[in-house]
Amino acid sequence: MAVAELCLFPLGTESPSVGKYLEPVIEVIRASGLKYRVCPMGTVVEGSVDEILGLVRACHEAILKAGARRVVISLRIDDRTDKPLTIEGKVRV
Template identity: 40%
Template sequence: MAIGEVTVIPIGTSSTSLSSYVADMQRVLETVAGITYELTSMGTIIEGPLARILAAVEALHESPFTAGAQRVSTSLKIDDRRDKPSTSRSKLESVERKLQAE
C-alpha cells in the first residue's frame, strides 16, 4: 500500500478563501473506491494501492475546474514501501516509540 500527500490549489478564484473548494474535493474523495484519506490543514493524506491514489489525485485536480477555477496547481508526494505494510499512522508510531525510548 502506498501513501500519498496531495495539495491542490485553485488559482484565479474570486476569493482568497479556498475552503469551499477543499470541501468539494473531500466530497470527491468519498466517491473514490479503494482508498482511505485524512484531511490536514495543509493537504490530504491518501492511502491505498498506487493506481487508486493516482485516480484520486486526478479527480481532486479536476474538482476545482468543475467549481469554476481557471487554473489549478497540484503537488503530490508518494511513499510507496513494498518491503512491509506501511500506513501513515504506523510511520508516526515508529517515531513516537523512538522519542519515548530517549
C-alpha cells in the same frame, strides 16, 4: 500499499478564501473509499499507486468544475515493498 500527501491549490479565484473550491475535492476523496486523513495543509491518503493517481485525476476535475481557473497540485507518494505502509505507521513515534 502506498501513502500519499495531496495538496491542491486553486488559482484565479476571486477571493483568498478557497473552501468552496476544496469542498468538492474532499467529497471526491470521501467517495473514493480510500483511507484518508484531512490535515491543515493537505490530505493524506492510503491505497495503491494506481488508486492514488486515479484519485488525483478526479480531484483535479472536481476543483476545476468548482470554478477554479487554474490549479497547482502537489503530490508526494511513499510506496514501500519491504513492509506494510499505513497512515498510522508513518506518524507512530
